[in-house]
């Protein structure tokens with residue numbers, strides 16, 4: 001059973017947690033949510049001494065996806081995710097980047113859309129795809145059952161939940177997604193979220209004010 005290693009690289013003015021994740025056994029890696037600041041991401045790849053073979057997107061917002069087209073081109077690897085319901089966001093990343101002052105943001109089309117019951121793989125690691133709409137319609141979470149580890153994007157944070165006051169957001173749907181898809185993963189599951197510190201499902205079930 002190969003271990004998951006992960007290092008967080010904060011990117012863009014939104015301090016988004018771009019995550020470099022790799023399989024201990026093979027040193028094969030995935031970059032999750034390369035919103036921008038690609039030089040920093042490439043430094044992290046060099047420091048870890050890993051080979052990136054995938055880029056994964058949890059959703060289509062600029063701070064998560066703005067650098068995906070450029071990084072995909074530089075690394076020559078496939079881009080997987082998010083769910084197709086975020087197409088409208090990916091189609092306007094360049095415009096959104098200009099309005100938020102994120103240099104070099106480009107529109108992007110994934111090589112593979114993800115949906116509930118799909119899996120993504122890197123090295124010997126397998127992640128189940130969970131469609132978690134509410135923060136955006138096409139948001140997905142990725143869950144590695146063996147290592148009790150998840151990547152949840154902007155659905156759930158330590159002590160908070162994602163915004164739903166932006167186009168395509170729906171607060172009731174978001175809380176529904178968290179309760180139906182994320183809480184059942186189990187209290188022992190640790191997760192990396194799109195912004196801020198990591199947490200566990202158990203900690204959020206017990207203390208997150210949005211889930212009481």
Ligand SMILES: [Zn+2]
Nearest residue numbers: 059061135154
């Ligand atoms: Zn977002």
Ligand SMILES: [Zn+2]
Nearest residue numbers: 016063154194
């Ligand atoms: Zn975000």
